[in-house]
Amino acid sequence: MQAFLDTFLGDAAGLERQLGYLAGMAVFGSVVVFGFVLPFAGIVTWAERRIWARIQSRVGPNRVGPFGFLQWLADGVKNILKEDLIPTVADRPLFRFAPYVVMVGFIAAFVCVPFSSDLIIADLNIGILYVTAVTSLVVVGILMAGWSSNNRWSLLGGIRAATQIISYEIPASLSIFPAVLLSGTLSMQGIIGAQGAAPWQWHMFHSPFTLLGFGLFFTAALAEGNRTPFDLAEAESELVAGFATEYSGMRSTLFFMAEWGNLYVIGALVTTLYMGGWQLPQFTYNPVLMNLAQAGVFMGKSFACVFFMIWLRATLPRVRVDQLMAMCWKYMVPLAMLSVFGTATLMVALPNGSHTLRMATFAVVVGVVIRFAFKVRFHLKRARELDYSSLSSGASQGLSS
Amino acid sequence: MSAVTSWLQNVTASCSTVFEGLSITFSHFFRKPYTVEYPDRIETRVQDTLPFRYRGMLEVDLEICTGCLACERACPIECIVIEATKDKATRQLMINRFDIDLAKCMYCGLCSEPCPTGSIHHTREFEGSDYSLESMMRRYVKFPVAAYKPKKTGEDDPEIMPVLERGMRYLDEFAQPAAKPASGATSSSESTSSSESTSSSGTTDPGSGTG
Numbered sequence: 001m002q003a004f005l006d007t008f009l010g011d012a013a014g015l016e017r018q019l020g021y022l023a024g025m026a027v028f029g030s031v032v033v034f035g036f037v038l039p040f041a042g043i044v045t046w047a048e049r050r051i052w053a054r055i056q057s058r059v060g061p062n063r064v065g066p067f068g069f070l071q072w073l074a075d076g077v078k079n080i081l082k083e084d085l086i087p088t089v090a091d092r093p094l095f096r097f098a099p100y101v102v103m104v105g106f107i108a109a110f111v112c113v114p115f116s117s118d119l120i121i122a123d124l125n126i127g128i129l130y131v132t133a134v135t136s137l138v139v140v141g142i143l144m145a146g147w148s149s150n151n152r153w154s155l156l157g158g159i160r161a162a163t164q165i166i167s168y169e170i171p172a173s174l175s176i177f178p179a180v181l182l183s184g185t186l187s188m189q190g191i192i193g194a195q196g197a198a199p200w201q202w203h204m205f206h207s208p209f210t211l212l213g214f215g216l217f218f219t220a221a222l223a224e225g226n227r228t229p230f231d232l233a234e235a236e237s238e239l240v241a242g243f244a245t246e247y248s249g250m251r252s253t254l255f256f257m258a259e260w261g262n263l264y265v266i267g268a269l270v271t272t273l274y275m276g277g278w279q280l281p282q283f284t285y286n287p288v289l290m291n292l293a294q295a296g297v298f299m300g301k302s303f304a305c306v307f308f309m310i311w312l313r314a315t316l317p318r319v320r321v322d323q324l325m326a327m328c329w330k331y332m333v334p335l336a337m338l339s340v341f342g343t344a345t346l347m348v349a350l351p352n353g354s355h356t357l358r359m360a361t362f363a364v365v366v367g368v369v370i371r372f373a374f375k376v377r378f379h380l381k382r383a384r385e386l387d388y389s390s391l392s393s394g395a396s397q398g399l400s401s
Numbered sequence: 402m403s404a405v406t407s408w409l410q411n412v413t414a415s416c417s418t419v420f421e422g423l424s425i426t427f428s429h430f431f432r433k434p435y436t437v438e439y440p441d442r443i444e445t446r447v448q449d450t451l452p453f454r455y456r457g458m459l460e461v462d463l464e465i466c467t468g469c470l471a472c473e474r475a476c477p478i479e480c481i482v483i484e485a486t487k488d489k490a491t492r493q494l495m496i497n498r499f500d501i502d503l504a505k506c507m508y509c510g511l512c513s514e515p516c517p518t519g520s521i522h523h524t525r526e527f528e529g530s531d532y533s534l535e536s537m538m539r540r541y542v543k544f545p546v547a548a549y550k551p552k553k554t555g556e557d558d559p560e561i562m563p564v565l566e567r568g569m570r571y572l573d574e575f576a577q578p579a580a581k582p583a584s585g586a587t588s589s590s591e592s593t594s595s596s597e598s599t600s601s602s603g604t605t606d607p608g609s610g611t612g
Binding site for chain 1: 408411412419420421422423424425426427428429430431432433434435436438
């Protein structure tokens with residue numbers, strides 16, 4: 001950020017320069033929060049509904065604006081206009097404060113999201129540690145909400161969320177380590193700097209152990225973000241809406257904004273740690289152009305992750321509480337350990353890394369993707385044989401026969 | 402050892418099943434959605450796709466109404482009110498009133514069965530929502546009109562002919578009981594009249610007209 005600002009600050013010195021830095025960070029921070037994070041949380045609800053709909057052979061919201069794009073604004077306006085109810089038996093100050101804690105925990109993570117080589121609000125030298133610490137604040141807010149609502153469903157949801165997030169913190173943190181070990185730094189920009197632009201130069205493909213770490217981190221981050229295979233905290237069929245049961249109007253919207261905005265945080269973290277971040281070959285020396293291109297690459301990768309999470313949500317059913325815990329403690333923690341120690345051993349054995357191992361891991365992933373494409377083609381062909389598509393040609397055939 | 406193998410089996414099974422599931426859901430991106438976006442975004446109106454004898458809202462073709470009151474008698478909930486009087490001067494049957502209360506109508510179709518000309522019939526229109534009960538009362542006669550009188554020689558008026566043809570077709574397409582005629586004592590008169598009217602199918606002659 002500072003190097004980027006230097007190009008604009010010219011020869012200002014001392015206090016003026018510091019104030020310039022501060023102003024630049026504040027402006028960029030507010031642009032990120034109000035211009036990107038909050039709209040993104042809304043837009044992703046629309047995108048999610050559209051994507052689910054297509055997966056379920058429906059159309060989804062398509063009436064408000066082009067392709068229903070303004071649906072999120074309509075929902076937001078509706079939620080603002082709703083009455084903000086507080087139950088009489090609720091713990092009022094705690095009840096009113098809880099959504100803000102969740103929101104702070106989620107927005108504060110954006111301080112360390114590296115959109116490009118210069119566009120980062122603050123490149124802390126403990127960046128990834130800071131993000132893990134700050135996103136844990138969400139648990140506090142959720143537990144506050146669950147407790148203060150004075151409602152069984154809320155309390156159960158809050159406690160489930162707390163158990164789940166605290167448990168999954170361990171595999172999540174453990175599977176951050178392979179990337180940190182390989183980079184030798186906790187700083188977000190440092191981790192990205194240790195990777196290259198080409199896919200096989202990403203940490204993900206360093207060795208099978210880092211590939212495992214990537215998968216584990218993605219899964220654990222999903223669980224921490226209360227996303228569907230792990231959305232026990234607000235399991236609609238069991239707990240009404242979990243910790244958010246008693247909330248209405250804008251306060252409940254804040255919870256859901258944090259939940260959906262968290263998708264981007266997860267995507268950004270995965271991108272930074274394992275998918276090479278904004279890395280791009282140096283094709284121009286114009287800092288503005290370069291930064292924009294890098295931001296585009298970063299956005300593309302993290303949106304791909306967000307899409308994957310939405311797709312996963314439409315695919316997998318919710319796990320049970322005992323399955324959730326068994327998965328965390330019996331499977332993910334040992335595997336994360338394996339990933340960390342495997343990477344460490346490999347680094348001792350091959351200090352410069354092994355190019356063949358890298359390419360072999362990359363080839364395996366490419367093979368899985370190709371296999372996937374063939375699987376999709378198989379399912380499409382089978383669907384055509386069963387002739388589902390003749391049903392979809394509209395009212396005329398469906399109704400007259 | 403078996404604990405380790407089952408552990409590994411669980412890991413591989415969960416990975417492969419998630420892979421399989423993801424491939425199925427992804428293939429849905431390349432399929433068309435099945436949604437019929439009912440009122441406004443379909444290629445053909447739903448009404449146009451319905452069968453000819455669909456029992457939608459009732460309608461009366463006054464040009465071919467004989468004023469026989471068969472439909473009024475047949476209606477089990479009395480939602481049809483007809484007033485027909487004989488004009489002394491012209492010796493013609495005049496229909497002064499023909500009201501159908503669609504709010505009451507239960508779409509049973511009993512009125513259209515005894516109609517000799519197919520004048521009262523169901524349409525394929527079914528979107529009947531309205532703001533008041535009064536507007537559901539359909540008054541077909543604004544000014545008294547002469548009732549239709551079937552001609553011995555068959556209909557030759559080019560204005561009335563298509564309407565009558567349509568009405569007779571409507572009657573012809575009744576779902577008849579397959580083999581033997583209905584033997585119910587109470588509905589004998591209706592069933593005979595309807596069977597008579599269908600027996601004269603093919604011609605445009607009303608046959609069993611009450612005129």
